[in-house]
Amino acid sequence: xxxxxxxxxxxxxxxxxxxxxxxxxxxxxxxxxxxxxxxxxxxxxxxxxxxxxxxxxxxxxxxxxxxxxxxxxxxxxxxxxxxxxxxxxxxxxxxxxxxxxxxxxxxxxxxxxxxxxxxxxxxxxxxxxxxxxxxxxxxxxxxxxxxxxxxxxxxxxxxxxxxxxxxxxxxxxxxxxxxxxxxxxxxxxxxxxxxxxxxxxxxxxxxxxxxxxxxxxxxxxxxxxxxxxxxxxxxxxxxxxxxxxxxxxxxxxxxx
Amino acid sequence: xxxxxxxxxxxxxxxxxxxxxxxxxxxxxxxxxxxxxxxxxxxxxxxxxxxxxxxxxxxxxxxxxxxxxxxxxxxxxxxxxxxxxxxxxxxxxxxxxxxxxxxxxxxxxxxxxxxxxxxxxxxxxxxxxxxxxxxxxxxxxxxxxxxxxxxxxxxxxxxxxxxxxxxxxxxxxxxxxxxxxxxxxxxxxxxxxxxxxxxxxxxxxxxxxxxxxxxxxxxxxxxxxxxxxxxxxxxxxxxxxxxxxxxxxxxxxxxx
Numbered sequence: 001x002x003x004x005x006x007x008x009x010x011x012x013x014x015x016x017x018x019x020x021x022x023x024x025x026x027x028x029x030x031x032x033x034x035x036x037x038x039x040x041x042x043x044x045x046x047x048x049x050x051x052x053x054x055x056x057x058x059x060x061x062x063x064x065x066x067x068x069x070x071x072x073x074x075x076x077x078x079x080x081x082x083x084x085x086x087x088x089x090x091x092x093x094x095x096x097x098x099x100x101x102x103x104x105x106x107x108x109x110x111x112x113x114x115x116x117x118x119x120x121x122x123x124x125x126x127x128x129x130x131x132x133x134x135x136x137x138x139x140x141x142x143x144x145x146x147x148x149x150x151x152x153x154x155x156x157x158x159x160x161x162x163x164x165x166x167x168x169x170x171x172x173x174x175x176x177x178x179x180x181x182x183x184x185x186x187x188x189x190x191x192x193x194x195x196x197x198x199x200x201x202x203x204x205x206x207x208x209x210x211x212x213x214x215x216x217x218x219x220x221x222x223x224x225x226x227x228x229x230x231x232x233x234x235x236x237x238x239x240x241x242x243x244x245x246x247x248x249x250x251x252x253x254x255x256x
Numbered sequence: 257x258x259x260x261x262x263x264x265x266x267x268x269x270x271x272x273x274x275x276x277x278x279x280x281x282x283x284x285x286x287x288x289x290x291x292x293x294x295x296x297x298x299x300x301x302x303x304x305x306x307x308x309x310x311x312x313x314x315x316x317x318x319x320x321x322x323x324x325x326x327x328x329x330x331x332x333x334x335x336x337x338x339x340x341x342x343x344x345x346x347x348x349x350x351x352x353x354x355x356x357x358x359x360x361x362x363x364x365x366x367x368x369x370x371x372x373x374x375x376x377x378x379x380x381x382x383x384x385x386x387x388x389x390x391x392x393x394x395x396x397x398x399x400x401x402x403x404x405x406x407x408x409x410x411x412x413x414x415x416x417x418x419x420x421x422x423x424x425x426x427x428x429x430x431x432x433x434x435x436x437x438x439x440x441x442x443x444x445x446x447x448x449x450x451x452x453x454x455x456x457x458x459x460x461x462x463x464x465x466x467x468x469x470x471x472x473x474x475x476x477x478x479x480x481x482x483x484x485x486x487x488x489x490x491x492x493x494x495x496x497x498x499x500x501x502x503x504x505x506x507x508x509x510x511x512x
Binding site: 098101102103135136137138185186187188189228229230231232233234236237240241244245247248252253254255 | 493500
């Protein structure tokens with residue numbers, strides 16, 4: 001028995017209602033997955049939930065699905081952003097795909113002093129996020145923000161959101177940076193008594209953050225520096241490890 | 257200033273001693289990294305530690321390095337195996353690379369009932385593990401075991417080693433399997449009061465474990481079933497998440 005296809009539909013869904021699907025979605029259903037009219041699938045979005053559905057029509061300009069019973073109601077999701085310095089394209093794709101599997105709500109590509117790659121294809125990353133959301137069973141599709149410099153992102157930081165910053169050079173004496181004293185704690189420990197509420201994770205580039213960037217980060221009162229262990233992690237490994245640890249400490253990798 | 261190259265040398269290293277390097281290592285140093293005689297590097301292995309060193313000669317059949325001061329003594333490392341069902345080649349490469357960054361001591365490619373790929377290139381994976389070990393700063397290079405079926409691996413399981421088994425179908429009622437009652441706990445919770453000592457992690461194939469495999473696993477007294485959260489993780493994501501959580505609970509992602 002082939003497994004049910006999950007399709008994200010960014011339009012109102014309701015039991016007994018119909019929804020349009022795009023030309024790209026028609027192509028996927030018809031040509032890639034070889035489904036046809038009358039075949040079952042699952043449709044979802046974060047606002048309305050997840051519904052059993054049936055393919056009604058698949059045409060050249062688009063298609064229609066008919067929503068049946070709702071299988072899942074909308075549910076709260078962890079409010080967790082992932083800011084990361086763009087690395088090689090494959091690694092960026094990977095961060096977005098696996099970050100989606102691990103429940104990130106929003107991706108913020110962030111240029112830093114030592115960032116090599118200066119461009120990201122946000123539309124491409126949005127498609128990767130959508131596909132990963134469909135595959136992993138979540139109701140929302142995380143957004144991909146436009147590329148911003150770290151300084152601007154920090155200047156515009158929304159009040160009330162904390163930032164877990166993964167500091168590879170965690171053993172640099174803080175006196176040099178004029179910030180808080182002490183080595184960055186392991187992530188789980190640092191988050192143990194942390195406030196619930198909105199958070200973000202910041203992963204630096206392969207070359208690490210520049211001294212002035214680290215100094216600024218360590219002085220900000222919404223920042224929690226953490227270490228991800230004794231080995232040097234590639235940026236994509238660090239992103240996945242950090243997301244996992246945050247979800248285990250404060251998110252939905254805990255028993256609820 | 258270019259960063260120091262770290263080279264794994266599987267031969268005795270001692271302050272003031274010399275060690276041979278392979279033709280492949282000569283090629284890497286000379287042709288890829290453009291180093292020459294007299295240039296500094298770092299050499300290491302798990303038995304002797306890490307040493308400052310100098311390139312003494314780079315010839316057609318091999319080379320010689322001269323070890324200087326020891327920078328790091330040998331140190332205990334977490335005794336953690338990673339058993340995984342082989343998925344697509346890129347994902348397997350990725351599991352070995354990132355598993356090395358996250359401190360796995362040994363990789364056990366494991367065929368299961370629903371395994372698609374039936375072959376792994378152990379020599380290739382060994383090279384990936386070595387390069388990742390050099391890059392991430394660890395002293396040991398994890399071994400890659402020959403491909404074995406799950407049943408055989410369990411038949412030969414060494415006494416005293418526990419197995420954390422990541423159960424994607426964690427909500428199946430245990431009465432069906434005749435095993436322990438209850439949903440698999442989140443990994444961190446399951447490990448909270450776990451015994452120290454040797455452990456392994458088992459990650460299943462994309463299609464999951466077959467019912468008889470899950471039944472057997474849940475009946476074994478050295479097995480701890482865990483869940484990795486509410487979303488479906490690809491095998492490579494699951495491997496990284498599981499390693500991270502184990503290291504945070506019992507390994508070296510904790511403060512020591």
